[in-house]
Amino acid sequence: MSIEEPAPVLEARHISRNFGAVVALADASLRLHGNEVLGLVGDNGAGKSTLLKILSGIVSASSGDIFIDSQPVQLRRAQDALDAGIETVYQDLALVDTMSAYQNVYLGREELAKNPIARFFNLVDDRQMRERAREVLNSLAVKVPSINVAVKGMSGGQRQCLAIARALLWGRRIVILDEPTAALGVRETEQVLDVIRDLRKHDVSVIVVSHNMQQMMSIADRITVMRLGRTIATRTVSQTKVSEIVGLITGAIPGDEMTEESLPVQA
Numbered sequence: 001m002s003i004e005e006p007a008p009v010l011e012a013r014h015i016s017r018n019f020g021a022v023v024a025l026a027d028a029s030l031r032l033h034g035n036e037v038l039g040l041v042g043d044n045g046a047g048k049s050t051l052l053k054i055l056s057g058i059v060s061a062s063s064g065d066i067f068i069d070s071q072p073v074q075l076r077r078a079q080d081a082l083d084a085g086i087e088t089v090y091q092d093l094a095l096v097d098t099m100s101a102y103q104n105v106y107l108g109r110e111e112l113a114k115n116p117i118a119r120f121f122n123l124v125d126d127r128q129m130r131e132r133a134r135e136v137l138n139s140l141a142v143k144v145p146s147i148n149v150a151v152k153g154m155s156g157g158q159r160q161c162l163a164i165a166r167a168l169l170w171g172r173r174i175v176i177l178d179e180p181t182a183a184l185g186v187r188e189t190e191q192v193l194d195v196i197r198d199l200r201k202h203d204v205s206v207i208v209v210s211h212n213m214q215q216m217m218s219i220a221d222r223i224t225v226m227r228l229g230r231t232i233a234t235r236t237v238s239q240t241k242v243s244e245i246v247g248l249i250t251g252a253i254p255g256d257e258m259t260e261e262s263l264p265v266q267a
């Protein structure tokens, strides 16, 4: 690694995963730097969600290595990823409908009983929880009707923002988003994209999957392209254009034979 490039906060090296005879991931590697939004793109079935699930501890890798701050980590279950500071926001599973916004922001604190911050919040009263939830939502400029209202009545965009705010509240350093705007309208999409852009200011790095290339170019610093279970190229957004990314996705432009990302890093 060159001296100018700081150590990545998260690195995946040569990850593979089979489901029976199906090779979901053949060889996937990526690096996520501090305060960075990394876009992950590829055609349907390229392996994006599988890679994100492996980084969230939901699916195990058949082979490969994962590093946080250059230290190897084993992500055997979702809790391991949370402990490593990785929060994943799912399109559907993000929130509990019948609970209020602030309750949702605190959801899962039981899982974190070992964490000193969680212990602290377990002891605080409802009022303090509300105040802190409001603070976090304000800091992200997330607009929800009321933090006391059940999220059932909230729009998809508000729900996504709330789920992202939760990651921030728990002090996660890495947020993973799989197609966060896929089901949203134009205005809602803009709200969620603004919140994603804002995460940088809070020292949070993001990996985001999207099929919308214009959107990717507007939020990501770098884009890693997957094809048929492999990460085949990584481009800096300011030095590429949509046509190049699309060409890499479809195969019209060949991938990098040996991308920097696919090379093992010398210790």
Ligand SMILES: Nc1ncnc2c1ncn2[C@@H]1O[C@H](COP(=O)(O)OP(=O)(O)OP(=O)(O)O)[C@@H](O)[C@H]1O
Residues within 6 Å of the ligand: 019, 022, 023, 024, 025, 042, 043, 044, 045, 046, 047, 048, 049, 050, 051
């Ligand atoms: N649990 C599973 N069992 C069997 N095959 C799976 C499983 N999960 C993923 N696959 C297969 O692995 C491949 C990669 O799937 P994955 O969901 O990671 O793709 P993706 O890039 O997220 O696609 P999309 O853009 O459509 O969401 C596909 O062929 C898929 O059918």
Ligand SMILES: [Mg+2]
Residues within 6 Å of the ligand: 048, 049, 050, 178
């Ligand atoms: Mg997917």
